[in-house]
Amino acid sequence: MILGKLSQEEQNPAAPCPPEVFERQVMVPGRFYTFGRRKSAGVIVVDRGVADEITELFDMIFAHRFPIASAIPISYPPFRWNDERSMIANNTSGFNYRAIAGTNRLSWHALGRAIDINPWFNPLEKNGVVRPAGAERYDPTRRGAIAPDSFIVRFLKAHDWEWGGDWRDYKDYQHFQKPLH
């Protein structure tokens, strides 16, 4: 499958991505069921080196009828690179040229080697604070939450992705990343 690339309009003017990183990003299309149990479709933007895995993940999400609220690239309206807005909308996404929240270190999202799945139901929990603001604490039994033994965690870990739900200092249940070693 030939995957689409990002257009220059999808460069964040406030944080332009180096061209050698930007040109590696591809649009991975996929189908899924919404929380309302309707068939829908979306796109996750990732580095071309992990595109096959995300294609397979989308296929599994569809086959398991694991609900996804939306999968809209972060560069599109209404998000326009705003991670908080995307999280509040429970939007699933990948590439975003940005730092790790609250730090000046680049996130693996900045290289297209991280994805966030259903952030509203899989929040980041750090020092008792839940993000996005207003989200409830993580409950692995909720529909759309990522349980530790779920097919998503098992599949991605088998392909050398890390899950933020396994981290010790804080938890980021929506987050998976595949660092370059």
Ligand SMILES: [Zn+2]
């Ligand atoms: Zn993330």
